[in-house]
Amino acid sequence: MNIKKLFFIVFVFCLNQLPGQEVSKDTIYELINIDLMDTRAKDFSTGFKVETLDKNLLKTFSGNSVADALSAGSGVNIKSYGPGGLSSISIRGGGSYHTAILWNGINLQSPMNGGLNLSSIPMDLIGDISLQYGGSGSLAGSGAAFGVLRLSSSSGLRKENTAFLSSSVGSYSNYRLALGSNFYIKNSLFSIKGFYQSSENDFEFVNTAKFGSPTEKQSNSAYSQYGIIVDNKTTVGENTTFLASLFFNNYDKDIQTLMSDYTPSEANQVDNNLLVTAIFKYSKNRLNINFKNAYIGAKLHFTDPMSPDPESKSASSSFISELESNYFTSENQNLYTAINYTYENADSGGYSSNPSRNRLSFIAAYKFSHLWDKVNIALSLRQELIDSNFNPLQYSIGVDGNIVSFLDFNFNFGKVYRIPTMNDLYWRETGFAVGNPDLIDESGYSSDFGLTQTIGGDFIDIKFGQSIFYNYINNLIIWAQLDNGKWKPLNKNIGKSKGLELSVDFSSRIFGSKIGIKESYTYTDASTSDDEGGSWQKQVYTPTHNSNTNLWWEYKNLRSDFSLNYYSDRNIDNAGNTLEGYSIGDFSVSYFFDLKKINIQITAKANNLWNTQYQVTSGYAMPLRNYMLTARFSI
Amino acid sequence: MNRFNTALLSALIIGSTFTSCQKDDDTPKEKGAYEHGVFIQNEGSFGNSNASVSFIDSEGKTQSNIFKTVNGRNLGDVFQSMMIDNDDKAYLVVNNSNKVEIVNANTFEEIGVIADLKSPRYIIEDGDFLYITQWNGWGEKGSLKIANKNDGSIGSTIEVGNAPEGLVKVNNEIWIANSTSNTISIVNMQSNTLSMTLNLPVDVEAPKHMVVDSDGDVWVLCSGNVLYDSSWNPIGNTPSYLIEINSSTKKLGTPIKLSQTVHYSNLVIDKNGTNLFYGGGFGVIGIFTIETSGSIAPAIPIVDGVFYGFNLDDEGNIYGAIAPNYSSNGTVTTFDSSGKEIAHYVVGIGPNGVVFSN
Numbered sequence: 001m002n003i004k005k006l007f008f009i010v011f012v013f014c015l016n017q018l019p020g021q022e023v024s025k026d027t028i029y030e031l032i033n034i035d036l037m038d039t040r041a042k043d044f045s046t047g048f049k050v051e052t053l054d055k056n057l058l059k060t061f062s063g064n065s066v067a068d069a070l071s072a073g074s075g076v077n078i079k080s081y082g083p084g085g086l087s088s089i090s091i092r093g094g095g096s097y098h099t100a101i102l103w104n105g106i107n108l109q110s111p112m113n114g115g116l117n118l119s120s121i122p123m124d125l126i127g128d129i130s131l132q133y134g135g136s137g138s139l140a141g142s143g144a145a146f147g148v149l150r151l152s153s154s155s156g157l158r159k160e161n162t163a164f165l166s167s168s169v170g171s172y173s174n175y176r177l178a179l180g181s182n183f184y185i186k187n188s189l190f191s192i193k194g195f196y197q198s199s200e201n202d203f204e205f206v207n208t209a210k211f212g213s214p215t216e217k218q219s220n221s222a223y224s225q226y227g228i229i230v231d232n233k234t235t236v237g238e239n240t241t242f243l244a245s246l247f248f249n250n251y252d253k254d255i256q257t258l259m260s261d262y263t264p265s266e267a268n269q270v271d272n273n274l275l276v277t278a279i280f281k282y283s284k285n286r287l288n289i290n291f292k293n294a295y296i297g298a299k300l301h302f303t304d305p306m307s308p309d310p311e312s313k314s315a316s317s318s319f320i321s322e323l324e325s326n327y328f329t330s331e332n333q334n335l336y337t338a339i340n341y342t343y344e345n346a347d348s349g350g351y352s353s354n355p356s357r358n359r360l361s362f363i364a365a366y367k368f369s370h371l372w373d374k375v376n377i378a379l380s381l382r383q384e385l386i387d388s389n390f391n392p393l394q395y396s397i398g399v400d401g402n403i404v405s406f407l408d409f410n411f412n413f414g415k416v417y418r419i420p421t422m423n424d425l426y427w428r429e430t431g432f433a434v435g436n437p438d439l440i441d442e443s444g445y446s447s448d449f450g451l452t453q454t455i456g457g458d459f460i461d462i463k464f465g466q467s468i469f470y471n472y473i474n475n476l477i478i479w480a481q482l483d484n485g486k487w488k489p490l491n492k493n494i495g496k497s498k499g500l501e502l503s504v505d506f507s508s509r510i511f512g513s514k515i516g517i518k519e520s521y522t523y524t525d526a527s528t529s530d531d532e533g534g535s536w537q538k539q540v541y542t543p544t545h546n547s548n549t550n551l552w553w554e555y556k557n558l559r560s561d562f563s564l565n566y567y568s569d570r571n572i573d574n575a576g577n578t579l580e581g582y583s584i585g586d587f588s589v590s591y592f593f594d595l596k597k598i599n600i601q602i603t604a605k606a607n608n609l610w611n612t613q614y615q616v617t618s619g620y621a622m623p624l625r626n627y628m629l630t631a632r633f634s635i
Numbered sequence: 636m637n638r639f640n641t642a643l644l645s646a647l648i649i650g651s652t653f654t655s656c657q658k659d660d661d662t663p664k665e666k667g668a669y670e671h672g673v674f675i676q677n678e679g680s681f682g683n684s685n686a687s688v689s690f691i692d693s694e695g696k697t698q699s700n701i702f703k704t705v706n707g708r709n710l711g712d713v714f715q716s717m718m719i720d721n722d723d724k725a726y727l728v729v730n731n732s733n734k735v736e737i738v739n740a741n742t743f744e745e746i747g748v749i750a751d752l753k754s755p756r757y758i759i760e761d762g763d764f765l766y767i768t769q770w771n772g773w774g775e776k777g778s779l780k781i782a783n784k785n786d787g788s789i790g791s792t793i794e795v796g797n798a799p800e801g802l803v804k805v806n807n808e809i810w811i812a813n814s815t816s817n818t819i820s821i822v823n824m825q826s827n828t829l830s831m832t833l834n835l836p837v838d839v840e841a842p843k844h845m846v847v848d849s850d851g852d853v854w855v856l857c858s859g860n861v862l863y864d865s866s867w868n869p870i871g872n873t874p875s876y877l878i879e880i881n882s883s884t885k886k887l888g889t890p891i892k893l894s895q896t897v898h899y900s901n902l903v904i905d906k907n908g909t910n911l912f913y914g915g916g917f918g919v920i921g922i923f924t925i926e927t928s929g930s931i932a933p934a935i936p937i938v939d940g941v942f943y944g945f946n947l948d949d950e951g952n953i954y955g956a957i958a959p960n961y962s963s964n965g966t967v968t969t970f971d972s973s974g975k976e977i978a979h980y981v982v983g984i985g986p987n988g989v990v991f992s993n
Binding site: 174180208209210211258259260261262263305306307310352428429430432480481537540572573574575576577618619 | 962
């Protein structure tokens with residue numbers, strides 16, 4: 001860690017201890033969550049379909065990763081290279097780099113490759129997960145072309161002086177320990193959590209890729225990780241609040257052997273990630289001002305003795321500073337303006353120098369709320385300047401409202417874009433590949449229209465949802481082989497995605513128990529082509545049909561969850577090779593009880609109930625039925 | 636008797652009835668759907684286990700991914716090379732799966748697999764034995780693996796030079812081209828020991844493939860290298876060469892310079908053993924031909940185009956494999972001996988070689 005980073009972290013946390021006015025604790029016991037951290041998500045997601053994952057369901061994933069929770073608890077498509085391996089999200093047929101991943105409002109997508117491994121983010125550190133379906137370049141910036149995944153850190157600041165300890169044991173020598181505490185010092189609330197997890201991950205599977213389909217144990221797939229997250233909220237004065245968080249994660253993963261490989265892999269990857277945020281919030285009368293600062297550091301160390309490059313290291317840093325204001329011009333109208341400065345740099349053996357870039361964005365949005373008591377309209381603009389080049393103006397409009405008492409609608413249309421990654425731009429020239437500094441942004445638009453019907457009663461709540469969507473991206477960046485044999489990224493392709501989403505959310509209270517079913521189905525027709533008149537290829541790893549069903553039941557201190565996921569066949573390349581579709585079911589049961597002042601939760605979970613042999617990514621085995629037992633103690 | 640057995644018995648009875656009604660004739664029975672035709676090695680994209688075999692039958696019809704069609708599973712990751720022996724067994728070397736799949740060359744039904752390999756490259760046969768070059772780990776010495784054809788077990792492992800590629804059998808020896816050692820390893824087939832290592836002249840680098848001409852001498856294609864500075868920026872090239880080696884005296888001939896900057900990767904000799912064809916490879920333009928008596932490389936290719944691999948049939952027709960990228964289908968174009976295009980076929984991802992049925 002260099003002096004600049006150390007100073008920044010010390011500065012952030014020392015500021016927290018500045019003396020301030022003592023205020024009522026009631027004003028402090030708020031939730032540090034996405035609403036506080038991400039103004040644009042809170043006030044300007046008008047017209048978007050937003051899905052917030054059920055908190056009770058998320059509790060059953062406390063020993064798992066964000067990728068696992070999204071796979072089982074949402075309708076999005078998670079591409080995974082095996083348990084613990086690289087996992088990325090795809091919404092509505094977009095690539096992994098077409099979904100922005102925001103942590104407390106800060107985009108975590110790597111400036112080097114545009115991705116983020118969702119397996120490396122443990123659910124122990126997550127408070128809320130929400131998914132925005134549909135892109136918005138003006139609100140969420142580069143990369144938010146098909147959707148936005150919003151993660152927020154601990155929601156544990158509801159109470160003062162609480163503590164918890166949670167431990168899990170599962171199949172394949174999977175052990176996990178997490179502990180944390182919330183406490184109050186003067187006018188500051190703190191939440192500190194830490195965790196450690198390790199797994200041999202040596203699951204047994206039928207190797208259908210080998211002669212004779214032998215039953216084997218997965219080799220070279222162990223992983224371990226540890227991390228810490230600290231959240232703080234300090235009320236400095238009557239109108240001023242200071243929020244800070246620090247997240248550090250170390251993830252050590254052996255790269256699992258391909259099913260077809262007769263020699264065990266020896267590859268390993270270690271990731272270290274650090275995220276520090278500091279936000280000043282000022283609110284008075286109709287004006288809210290936020291001043292956000294963040295540092296994101298990522299280091300990767302990859303080793304593979306079988307590789308031409310047996311050891312590679314890379315690192316990237318992003319410094320983000322954003323000043324935003326939200327002014328209510330009247331009771332039902334507000335004007336939002338922001339200026340965002342982001343500095344990114346990277347260091348990799350793949351580059352001939354250490355590239356960096358300066359990004360400056362100007363964002364403005366206006367919202368009309370409750371027009372005619374029924375309709376909300378949000379308009380937004382973004383102009384980004386990268387080094388000395390202006391990107392095309394981004395804009396979007398979102399409308400939602402109530403048609404009749406039980407029928408709501410939403411509509412949005414907006415431009416979207418994605419700037420080239422540093423790998424795309426600056427990869428050094430070798431005999432095999434070269435970067436392309438002349439790349440331009442991918443650009444296009446995203447649109448959707450949806451209806452929801454809500455029926456409520458004393459015993460039953462039902463919500464139906466229907467959405468249609470259409471996305472278009474031009475100048476897709478594709479690594480293509482040139483006539484001289486070298487690979488080079490080019491603005492080569494066009495991408496289109498259209499589809500339909502249907503959902504039912506049913507809950508009922510009968511004889512003192514609660515039951516619910518949440519069902520979502522997505523039809524996706526996504527394809528790419530060299531040009532409009534050319535042949536269109538189905539987007540790889542995008543199922544045409546996928547559905548997610550969650551069935552839950554609560555009775556007194558008992559809760560059980562059953563989830564069923566189905567994915568149809570997926571193309572794995574543009575040559576027509578496919579992976580078979582599959583369906584898997586998971587079941588969990590939790591029992592809650594108090595022992596003196598200690599709240600205890602015991603959760604037993606079984607995954608892949610009917611032993612489905614399946615592959616999410618071609619050639620990478622997935623485990624058969626497996627189990628996990630978790631005990632959580634809190635005071 | 637359960638229903639399955641009843642059905643099986645019925646099928647046998649009906650089948651034997653039809654058989655007994657057939658008139659005996661001298662027409663040879665077809666050994667399988669793939670008895671006559673051309674196999675295309677489709678390398679696939681690295682890490683995706685989507686290597687495949689395409690087949691062009693004698694009527695010019697193409698079938699894709701025949702290994703999966705017959706055996707219900709993917710071939711593996713990075714299909715490097717293929718050889719058919721005299722017993723109509725095909726050996727498919729799958730580099731990044733560290734294996735050699737054995738199939739019936741006429742039906743493509745799986746027979747077995749040779750494992751215990753580490754980055755295998757090319758394979759030849761002799762009698763009851765198979766000879767396989769393999770790289771081992773990066774920077775490690777390569778090996779020649781000798782496997783028993785009957786059960787696929789590895790009998791001997793002989794250390795050779797770095798990054799061994801093509802190999803040939805000449806006299807009673809196996810010659811191996813060590814592409815980064817710039818040497819030729821010679822293994823005595825009687826003792827299965829390394830008998831000699833030939834050093835290539837300075838500046839003659841990257842021996843990749845060899846053929847044996849009508850005089851029994853060995854021709855070596857040396858691809859040459861791209862030179863890099865300490866920051867891995869390309870700063871120059873060593874030339875590509877053909878060099879003849881007397882298989883008896885092991886005396887090296889005068890290298891024939893092919894190109895200062897182009898690094899050809901494929902070498903084939905015609906059925907008479909008198910005309911060499913070289914070219915193809917990673918982004919390399921053109922297929923050229925030179926007589927074994929020649930000493931100057933031709934300036935004009937016999938076939939223009941970028942071919943990832945190629946081969947010659949007994950009539951002298953050229954089959955050029957074109958890999959536009961590693962995510963979509965490639966093609967094979969055929970040319971007659973004068974270079975005139977004959978036909979065009981769509982094949983799998985990354986076609987890198989062509990093998991003819993026996």
